[in-house]
Amino acid sequence: MKDFQQRYSAVFRRAARKADHCPSGDSLAMLAAGRAWPWQRRRLVDHIGRCGDCADDYRVLAAARSGLLDALEAHAGPASGHAPAWLPSGLAAAALAGVTALGIAVLVETGAPDSWSVSDTVAISDAERSPGGRGQSEDTLFKSDFGASEAADVPLFRDDFGS
Amino acid sequence: MSPGPEFDELWRTLAPHVRAAVSRHRSRDLALGADDLVQEVRIRVWNVFTGDRNSRLKPSYYYKVVNSAIIDALRSHRGTLAHSVRAETSAGEAEENEVALVEQIGNDDRGPDALFAEQEQRARLLAAIERLPADRRRAVTLFLQGFTVPEIAEFFGCDRNRAHNLTYRGVRALKEWMSEET
Numbered sequence: 001m002k003d004f005q006q007r008y009s010a011v012f013r014r015a016a017r018k019a020d021h022c023p024s025g026d027s028l029a030m031l032a033a034g035r036a037w038p039w040q041r042r043r044l045v046d047h048i049g050r051c052g053d054c055a056d057d058y059r060v061l062a063a064a065r066s067g068l069l070d071a072l073e074a075h076a077g078p079a080s081g082h083a084p085a086w087l088p089s090g091l092a093a094a095a096l097a098g099v100t101a102l103g104i105a106v107l108v109e110t111g112a113p114d115s116w117s118v119s120d121t122v123a124i125s126d127a128e129r130s131p132g133g134r135g136q137s138e139d140t141l142f143k144s145d146f147g148a149s150e151a152a153d154v155p156l157f158r159d160d161f162g163s
Numbered sequence: 164m165s166p167g168p169e170f171d172e173l174w175r176t177l178a179p180h181v182r183a184a185v186s187r188h189r190s191r192d193l194a195l196g197a198d199d200l201v202q203e204v205r206i207r208v209w210n211v212f213t214g215d216r217n218s219r220l221k222p223s224y225y226y227k228v229v230n231s232a233i234i235d236a237l238r239s240h241r242g243t244l245a246h247s248v249r250a251e252t253s254a255g256e257a258e259e260n261e262v263a264l265v266e267q268i269g270n271d272d273r274g275p276d277a278l279f280a281e282q283e284q285r286a287r288l289l290a291a292i293e294r295l296p297a298d299r300r301r302a303v304t305l306f307l308q309g310f311t312v313p314e315i316a317e318f319f320g321c322d323r324n325r326a327h328n329l330t331y332r333g334v335r336a337l338k339e340w341m342s343e344e345t
Binding site for chain 2: 001004005008009011012013014015022024025026028029030032033038040041045046049050052054055057058059060061062063064067069071073074075076078083
């Protein structure tokens with residue numbers, strides 16, 4: 001493959017020096033930076049293949065790319081107002097802490113720990129079912145609800161509906 | 164107006180890379196030397212630096228500015244200023260080519276036979292390239308422009324194996340066609 005390139009590259013480049021409507025410097029710069037849209041890239045690559053001058057121009061940009069970007073990033077530094085490297089993870093941690101604190105505050109304000117306690121649930125259930133059951137202990141209520149009445153030879157539904 | 168220490172500091176970081184890039188340019192008809200081109204890029208960056216203070220420390224913006232400045236400087240000093248105007252002269256192109264060929268014969272040590280042979284070879288090569296499927300044609304033209312397989316892969320946004328296959332198959336077909344017609 002290399003021998004073919006050596007043999008025909010000069011001939012081809014002499015033929016390919018004439019091109020129509022060369023793209024702007026900005027377009028070549030976008031391509032060199034890897035920021036060209038796919039359709040734009042295809043068009044630019046087509047052109048570079050057929051235009052020796054633009055191929056040379058692109059080669060210059062590609063050669064300078066990494067050095068220039070590194071130099072500019074280094075020059076910008078933290079004083080430039082750009083986000084430092086730790087900022088994204090710091091923001092995420094702060095957001096998580098905020099959400100956690102808010103959740104705790106809501107729980108404290110609404111008294112949530114008591115609202116789902118076993119005793120309250122049983123008392124409400126008991127009051128709805130039978131006024132007489134209000135004074136019963138939690139154990140009794142649970143037994144009544146889940147089969148204690150059967151053990152005491154009491155029909156299951158009579159007690160529940162007061163009949 | 165004096166550039167000021169901030170610009171000096173910025174330019175100190177950019178200049179070596181700009182000079183290295185411009186020095187690699189291999190255009191035959193570039194009128195100016197690398198130092199002159201670097202100076203032109205510096206002036207352009209300085210103009211942007213003083214005129215747009217809000218974005219002066221954005222690396223991506225300055226990267227674009229520097230690249231555009233490099234390309235514009237190269238193009239403005241490329242012997243043929245008609246680089247982007249050539250398309251407009253297509254009507255007189257054939258005549259222009261003949262004149263250019265006569266001038267070339269006069270200036271070339273190889274003699275008219277060698278030049279005519281090369282012109283014929285060039286025409287056959289271009290015709291053979293046109294026969295290739297689109298992807299192989301793209302790969303081969305980039306290869307003949309002097310780009311390597313990894314560079315072609317970058318152009319195509321594909322892996323090196325695919326770029327190598329496209330180039331290899333295109334070159335193989337061209338070799339066959341060129342030898343058939345010889």
